Amino acid sequence: MDGLGQHELVLILGSMPQSEEDLQTLLQKVVGIDAAAVAVPESYRPELRPRLVSELVYRGIPVLEVPQTTRFADLIDTVNRFQSSPDAVRFNKMLSMQQSLVAALGPDDTVSALLGRLAKLCGAAAGMTSSHGDVEVSEGILPFRLLREEIGGSSFPELELNVSGWNALAIRLEASLAKPVRWLIVGSRRDQFVNSFVRAAARVTASLIDAADRIDALIDNQDRAVRSSVLNQLLELEAHENPDVLAERVSALGISFAREVRVLDMVRFGPQGKGTAAATPLAERVGKAFPPNAAAVLICRRANSTIVLVEAEPKFREQALSRLLAEDNGLLIGVGRAISHVRDVRTSHHDGVLALQQARRMRGSRLFSYDEFEFTTRLLAHVGIERLADWSADIIGPIKSKPILLEALQAFFAAELDVMSAARALHIHHNSLRYRILKIEEIVGGSLRSPETIAAVQLALMAESARDDSKTVRPRILEAIEGTVARNAAAIDSPLESPGRAPSSSGLGAVLPE
Numbered sequence: 001m002d003g004l005g006q007h008e009l010v011l012i013l014g015s016m017p018q019s020e021e022d023l024q025t026l027l028q029k030v031v032g033i034d035a036a037a038v039a040v041p042e043s044y045r046p047e048l049r050p051r052l053v054s055e056l057v058y059r060g061i062p063v064l065e066v067p068q069t070t071r072f073a074d075l076i077d078t079v080n081r082f083q084s085s086p087d088a089v090r091f092n093k094m095l096s097m098q099q100s101l102v103a104a105l106g107p108d109d110t111v112s113a114l115l116g117r118l119a120k121l122c123g124a125a126a127g128m129t130s131s132h133g134d135v136e137v138s139e140g141i142l143p144f145r146l147l148r149e150e151i152g153g154s155s156f157p158e159l160e161l162n163v164s165g166w167n168a169l170a171i172r173l174e175a176s177l178a179k180p181v182r183w184l185i186v187g188s189r190r191d192q193f194v195n196s197f198v199r200a201a202a203r204v205t206a207s208l209i210d211a212a213d214r215i216d217a218l219i220d221n222q223d224r225a226v227r228s229s230v231l232n233q234l235l236e237l238e239a240h241e242n243p244d245v246l247a248e249r250v251s252a253l254g255i256s257f258a259r260e261v262r263v264l265d266m267v268r269f270g271p272q273g274k275g276t277a278a279a280t281p282l283a284e285r286v287g288k289a290f291p292p293n294a295a296a297v298l299i300c301r302r303a304n305s306t307i308v309l310v311e312a313e314p315k316f317r318e319q320a321l322s323r324l325l326a327e328d329n330g331l332l333i334g335v336g337r338a339i340s341h342v343r344d345v346r347t348s349h350h351d352g353v354l355a356l357q358q359a360r361r362m363r364g365s366r367l368f369s370y371d372e373f374e375f376t377t378r379l380l381a382h383v384g385i386e387r388l389a390d391w392s393a394d395i396i397g398p399i400k401s402k403p404i405l406l407e408a409l410q411a412f413f414a415a416e417l418d419v420m421s422a423a424r425a426l427h428i429h430h431n432s433l434r435y436r437i438l439k440i441e442e443i444v445g446g447s448l449r450s451p452e453t454i455a456a457v458q459l460a461l462m463a464e465s466a467r468d469d470s471k472t473v474r475p476r477i478l479e480a481i482e483g484t485v486a487r488n489a490a491a492i493d494s495p496l497e498s499p500g501r502a503p504s505s506s507g508l509g510a511v512l513p514e
Contacts, residue, residue, distance in 0.1 A: 023048050027055050039064040097121055097201050101208060110212040115139045115184075118205045122198050124188035128209075131181040142166065142187050151183060158203075160194050161185075167193040171206040179213050224283070224299065227253055231298040231309055234345040243343045250342050254296035255311050262317070263336040263345055264308040265352035268328060282306045285328070289320040305356070307349060325366055332359045335369035337381075351381050357465060361414075376455070380462055389467040392460030398443045400464070405443075408436040413458060417448070 017023040030038055038056055040049075040063065056063050104110075104117040111128060116139045119126040125140025133148040146163045151170055161168040168187025175181045184206050186198065230249050237243060255261065268282060283299045286308055290297045295312035310317060325331055334356030336348030351370040354377055359368035373381060380388055399405050408426065412433070415422035419437070423430040437448055446453030 017048050017052065020048075023052060023055075026052070027059075030056065030061060031059055035061055037062040037064055039066045041066055097197070098204055101201070101204050105208065105212065109137075110216075111137050111209055112139065114205050114208055114212075118186055118201055121201050122186055122188070122193075124186050124190075124193065124198075126184070126186040126205075129183050129185065131183075136182065142168070142185060144185070147185055147187070148183070158199075161187070165189055167191070169194045169198055169202050171202050173206055173210055176210065176214060176217075184209065224287075227298045228300040231300040231307065231345075232302075234298075234309070234342055235300075235302075235307065235349055237343065237346060239343070243341070247342045250298075253298065254292070255298065255309070256296070257311065257340055259311050260314050260317070260338050261309065261311045261340070261348075262338055263348035263352050264310060264321075265334040265336070265349065265356045266306040266308065267304060267332050267356060268330045269332070282328075282331075285324060289324050290317075295320070307352070309345060309348075321367060331366060332356055333367045334359055335367070335371075337370040347384075350384065354381055354462075357462075376459060377462070380459060386467065388459065388463040392456075392463050395444055395456060395460040396464050399440060402439075405436055405440055408433055409440055409457070410461070412437060412448070413461065417454070 017026050038061055040052070053063050100121060101114060101117055104113040115126040115128060115137055119139045125138075125142045127138040127140070127142055127144060128136045129144055129148055130136060133145065135144050138144070143164060143166055147161055147166070147168055147170065150161050150163050151159060155172070157172050159170040159172075161170060166187050166189055168185055171184040173179070173182045173184060184202060186202050186205075187193065230246065230253060233246055234250070237246060266282060266286070283301065283306055286299055286306065287297065290310055290312060294316055295310055297311075298309040300307050312320070321333055321335075325333065334352040334354065336351035336355065339345065339348045348370075351373075354373070355368040355370055358372075358377065359365050362368065370378075370381065399409060408422070411422040411425050412419070415425060419430050419433055423433040426433065441447055441453075444453060444457060446456075448454060448457070
C-alpha cells in the first residue's frame with residue numbers, strides 16, 4: 001500500500017480486509033491518494049465487503065468487481081475509458097476509425113476494400129456511383145436508383161438522404177485527372193443513422209479514394225511515358241545497332257512475341273465533338289480497347305499520327321480495332337506486317353504508313369493492312385520507303401519543285417490516266433492539263449502512256465508520299481466523280497467525305513488531324 005501514487009487504480013489481488021482495523025487502514029490510504037478506482041476480486045465475500053463498497057462509493061470512488069479470468073490490461077483500459085473526457089473518447093474513436101480505413105489500402109481493389117471497411121465500421125451498406133447513376137462498386141444492398149434520383153444534379157459536397165425508409169449520406173468526389181465526378185453513398189435503415197461518426201468515416205473514406213485515384217493516375221502516366229519512350233527508341237533502331245538492350249526492356253513491359261505482334265499507324269480527321277468518343281485522346285481510347293489481360297501495348301505520338309505496337313491474338317486485335325472505328329468516324333488505321341523480333345518494329349511501322357496511305361486513297365475504307373497490299377505496294381514495303389524515295393528523287397524531285405505540275409500528276413494518276421476526269425477535278429481545261437503532262441514527260445524522260453514510265457512514276461509518287469506520311473498527314477486530292485459537284489483544286493478535305501456531300505460555300509476547307 002505504501003507504493004500507491006495519486007489517481008492510480010487500486011487492484012486488490014492479495015489479502016483482503018478481514019477486520020475493522022484493516023478496513024479503516026485501506027479506506028484511509030485509498031481516499032488519501034484519490035484513487036481512480038478500486039478493483040476487488042469477485043471471490044471476496046466476507047462480511048466486511050458491503051461496508052468496503054459502500055464507503056468507497058460514498059467517497060465517489062468506483063468499485064470494480066473483477067472475474068478471475070479478466071486480463072489486467074483489459075481492466076486498465078476500462079478504467080481509462082471511464083475516466084476520459086467525452087472529447088478524448090471521441091478523439092480515440094476517430095483515430096481508431098482512420099487507422100482502420102488506412103489499413104484497407106493495399107495492392108488489391110482499393111475502392112472496394114475501402115467501401116467494405118466503411119460499411120463494416122458504420123454497420124451499414126456503402127457504394128460508389130457515377131454522375132449518371134451507374135453503380136461502380138457496391139458493398140451491401142442500397143436502393144442506388146432511388147438515392148441517385150434524390151441526389152439529382154446537385155453540386156453540394158455532402159447530402160443527407162431519406163428515401164423509402166433508408167437513411168444515407170452521400171459524399172461528392174469532384175472530377176480530377178484520374179476520374180469524373182462520382183458519389184460515395186453509405187446508408188442504413190436505422191433511425192438517425194447519419195451521425196458525427198458516420199460523417200467522419202465517410203469523409204475520410206472519400207479522401208482516401210481520391211488520393212488513391214490520383215496515385216494510380218500518376219503511376220499510369222509514368223507507365224505510358226516509359227512505354228512511349230521505348231517504342232520511340234524501337235522506331236529509331238538502325239539495322240547495325242544491337243537490339244538486345246531494347247529487347248530486354250520490351251520484354252519487361254510484357255511484349256514476349258508469344259502472340260502476333262504488329263505495328264499500327266492511326267490518324268484521325270474531323271472535329272472532336274464534346275461528349276463523343278472522339279473527344280477522348282486517341283492514345284487513351286487505344287489503351288482501353290486493348291486491356292492488359294488480353295494484349296500488351298506500346299503507344300507513342302509522332303507528328304500527327306498515333307503509333308501502336310500491339311501483341312494480341314489476331315481475332316481480338318481485329319475486334320478491338322472494329323470497336324475503335326465504330327466509335328470514331330474520323331479514324332483511319334494502317335496495320336503493318338506481323339513481326340517476331342524488336343529489330344523488325346521499324347519495318348512493320350513503315351508497312352503501317354503505307355497501309356494508312358492506302359486507306360486514305362480508297363473511298364469508304366478506314367482500315368487497311370499489309371496483308372491486303374497489291375504487288376507494287378508490297379514491293380515498296382519490302383524495298384523500304386527511305387531507300388525507294390532516295391532512288392526516285394531524280395524522277396519526282398524536279399516535279400516537286402513545281403507544285404502545279406505535281407498537282408497535275410497526282411490528279412492524273414488519281415483519275416486512272418483519264419485526262420478529262422483529272423481536268424474536271426482540277427477545275428482547268430483539258431488542254432491545260434495536257435500541256436502540263438507534256439512538261440512532266442520532258443522531266444521524267446518518257447511518255448506517261450508507257451507502262452515502264454507509268455510504273456516508275458507511280459512507285460516514285462508512292463515512295464515520296466509514304467516518306468511524307470511518316471512525318472505529316474497529307475490529304476489526297478478529291479477527284480470529280482460522275483454525278484457530283486467538282487471540288488476546287490485547292491480544297492483540302494477529309495478522305496472520309498461522302499461523294500454525295502455538297503461542297504462548302506467557299507469551296508475551301510482544311511482538316512486538322514488529331
